Amino acid sequence: MPIARPEPQNARVIAHVDMDCFYVQVEQRKNPELRGLPTAVVQYNSWKGGGLIAVGYEARKFGVKRSMRGDEAKRICPNIQLIQVPVARGKADLNLYRNAGSEVVSILATKGRCERASIDEVYLDLTDAAEMMLSETPPEVLEEIDEEVLKSHVLGLHVEGNEREENVKEWLRQSDADHQDKLLACGAIIVEQLRMKVLYETKFTCSAGIAHNKMLAKLASAMHKPAQQTVVPSSSVKDLLASLPVKKMKQLGGKLGSSLQTDLGVNTIGDLLQFSQEKLQEHYGVNTGTWLWNISRGISGDAVVDRLLPKSHGCGKTFPGPQALKTIASVENWVNQLCDELSDRIQSDLDQNRRIAHTLTLHARAFKENDMEPQRKFPSKSCPLRYGTAKIQEDAVKLFDSGLRDFLGSQHIGWGITSLSIAASKISDLPQGTCSILKFLQGKIPSSTSLSGAGEFHNESLPLSSTVMDQEIKQKALASEAASNDIDIIFQAKPLKRIGSSVGKTKDVRKSSILKFFQSSNSSFHTMNQACERSSLDQASSSSFPECEEHSDLEQIDEQVGFSEDRIDSDGHHNQTRNGYTWGINMENIDPSVLDELPMEIQREIREWFHPPKRANTSRKGSSIVHYFSPVKKG
DNA sequence: ACGGTTAAAACT
DNA sequence: TAGTTTTAA
Structure with a gap:
């Protein structure tokens, strides 16, 4: 409302600026011969000539309207040029x-x-x-x-x-x-x-x-x-x-x-x-x-x-009437096509705009055969979004399976899917100073002039060789990059607000994740110009994470990351900031498969720290290994 | 069988 | 709050 x-x-x-019959203009620019002719853009030409989604002004004079069928438009305006929307996948x-x-x-x-x-x-x-x-x-x-x-x-x-x-x-x-x-x-x-x-x-x-x-x-x-x-x-x-x-x-x-x-x-x-x-x-x-x-x-x-820029990316397709999908295999096929497109689009958004999406959502419409009851809706499902086409496909299929189970309940009757769509949402800017771990290991660290000013945090001031990160990890990561472009662990920022209010078991996981991560990666903090958001830890230790108080590591961490200035923010929270920035790390969106790229013994150690997240088909979502991290400016 | 998207408020 | 549904364009 x-x-x-x-x-x-x-x-x-x-x-307010509004493009005139935009899709038609785009097609007319592409093919100038269409200029001046009655033109409409149509999709899916097979059934009744397809549906019109844009109508040029010359065609409107004949009474051609958006949402008419191609055949109908042709009847009213025999000379109309019907241009098909490009089809891919x-x-x-x-x-x-x-x-x-x-x-x-x-x-x-x-x-x-x-x-x-x-x-x-x-x-x-x-x-x-x-x-x-x-x-x-x-x-x-x-x-x-x-x-x-x-x-x-x-x-x-x-x-x-x-x-x-x-x-x-x-x-x-x-x-x-x-x-x-x-x-x-x-x-x-x-x-x-x-x-x-x-x-x-x-x-x-x-x-x-x-x-x-x-x-x-x-x-x-x-x-x-x-x-x-x-x-x-x-x-x-x-x-x-x-x-x-x-x-x-x-x-x-x-x-x-x-x-x-x-x-x-x-x-x-x-x-x-x-x-x-x-x-x-x-x-x-x-x-x-x-x-x-x-x-x-x-x-x-x-x-x-x-x-x-848009706040989300989505793609979908309908399967009306007789085209309804009735087998898991056909659904998977289409889910994979949609994921392929979505993956391309979020990857371009990342490459071109340095933005990253955090949530993957799947929607569907379905019917049951011989079911008179009020048609229960197929539930939408979402899970943390992992980058990479194959991962998105895997997760989307799981989301579908989970949705289908909910939809069918215990009934074993025929079903059909009449529409499928997936979306990537919760998009945030990748902050300055953020880079993929591979680039980091290669020394291709983005300059972070807007965040620096604290001399000891300059990338240049700490040569890569001074990192304590295990040389073997570095070697393997570099080697694996040659083999696969797919592992691209992006360090990303997000304030830790939610950790304090999490409920249930995940908070313990996260707490230990934070501590272990800090203990193991202090040097990369320095090199990468990163630190933890102190206020979150304060919150965590004081209320939701009583166990934290037992760890004296916190102070040590503070020293190492160089917190100095105190600040009380508008909410009355006690923050530690540096150069006007509050630093944060994101504990969301953990991708267990990143571990596969690391040496076995490292994997084992990391698996001890983190419970592998269950995703897509359980009620527990969004836990728990550090996938992304970097500084973030807080408003 | 008014499609494919996008956005945002309401609801839970 | 996060996730889902509803409404609208």
């Missing part, structure tokens, strides 16, 4: 469009805070850029305003024909306007420049809305398409919302919107104005009620979040 956020005091300039492959979306984002992100809202939409916070323009070269002093900007639509400025552009020009340049409108005028100029830049550099057109918040900007971007932009001055908001059907508002397209109509008799957003905040809260709870009250007044304080 929507959450209400108060509008920030000062007027913001927010833009037996399924639709959207990478072409994802990459095209990234091209656009990288251009749009240059003028202010940018939030990638979907593959073809972004929000921009242009407040600073607009304020800057207003103070340096406000529209009113400009000799000429770009002709393209004059094509903007300004809500509430109702003059058509020849005079339209003159009026827009006048509106943009009006010197008697209030500060808010002037800012929007600057925003319109900036957005037009950005859209031109997108067009020149990518050949894609887009539409945009410019307003004081995300909600209004989003509404506006859809009002004049394609390749146009719409400005929403504050003075136009009331009229705009008064006649806006509730379903047009983001978040009200589904059940909540229906309920508004049937339960409250509200047909337009403006109709909401007659209800008190309390009344709306009675019906829909505090959050949603307040949110409704706010949006009916054009208030929406959501910030534009600075995020250019």
Whole structure:
């Protein structure tokens, strides 16, 4: 449900940029002969001509709609060019469009805070850029305003024909306007420049809305398409919302919107104005009620979040009707295909963006034969994500098996799978100074200037030879790297917060893991510019890990890693920090198979420290050998 | 048999 | 909280 956020005091300039029939444009750029022709992008051509997922504007004139079948579109518009989505691994492959979306984002992100809202939409916070323009070269002093900007639509400025552009020009340049409108005028100029830049550099057109918040900007971007932009001055908001059907508002397209109509008799957003905040809260709870009250007044304080990349990666496929999968072997086959794609995508994300995913989730839809009971849903299952295609496949298959057992219970009857999907989520940035253990052993340690400043922590100051890490491990690891690219133990950072609140047996495992790890790897800490997060250990020793108190090692560790400055953070926790950073190590996502690469006796020793994690098919998840570790900056 | 994704809130 | 379900676009 929507959450209400108060509008920030000062007027913001927010833009929503939406690519016009994006997939079609991508295909038309790839094959320019399609330009100007009625075109649609379709997937799975075999059944009734496939399903349309994007329709060009020429084809829309014929009444062709998204979600029509290819055959149907052909009937309405015989000349339509149906372009198939690329297929890889037996399924639709959207990478072409994802990459095209990234091209656009990288251009749009240059003028202010940018939030990638979907593959073809972004929000921009242009407040600073607009304020800057207003103070340096406000529209009113400009000799000429770009002709393209004059094509903007300004809500509430109702003059058509020849005079339209003159009026827009006048509106943009009006010197008697209030500060808010002037800012929007600057925003319109900036957005037009950005859209031109997108067009020149990518050949894609887009539409945009410019307003004081995300909600209004989003509404506006859809009002004049394609390749146009719409400005929403504050003075136009009331009229705009008064006649806006509730379903047009983001978040009200589904059940909540229906309920508004049937339960409250509200047909337009403006109709909401007659209800008190309390009344709306009675019906829909505090959050949603307040949110409704706010949006009916054009208030929406959501910030534009600075995020250019997606928060998860997923892929899936449906197996409708007769295609349903009925054997374990066929399911495994498809799970493997999906994992193959997912593995590629998270690997690129790691290589290109230095981001790492922590959770693997599998979803499926299933039916039982001769089962009249309310169709119980196939449960989604997740487990820690291990990198490497084979490992992902292994884990995903286990997740499926576990899900299937839950789904079937004790019944021994026929089943079928009608959809499968997997996702990699909980993605975090790999901090500066992080590197794979192989690179570490090879001496290819990433420079960590942003984290250094503490002389004794400099990589250069401790030559690799000074590490006490067993020479044999080093040799073997280097040798195994020649044989396999698959072992890539990445040291990763994560604050240890959760350890203190873990329940059950795992905490003992983790505690000993921490201590043993420190005892055995102190020197690599120094070399790798890493240390432990003291606050977590404090927490651990004081509450959840009483056993820790018996270990005097902690102080020794502190000395070795060089903790010095004390700090009380906002939660009142006592942290030890260094150069403004709090250091942490991650105890999650342990991959037992990394041990296989090490000499036997080392393996044995390590196995004593850690219980091998059971994954995917048990209720115990996410334990317990150190897979990743590195420093992390704490907010 | 409105598909393939992505995101985020609610629920537990 | 972590994991799962639901809702929406």
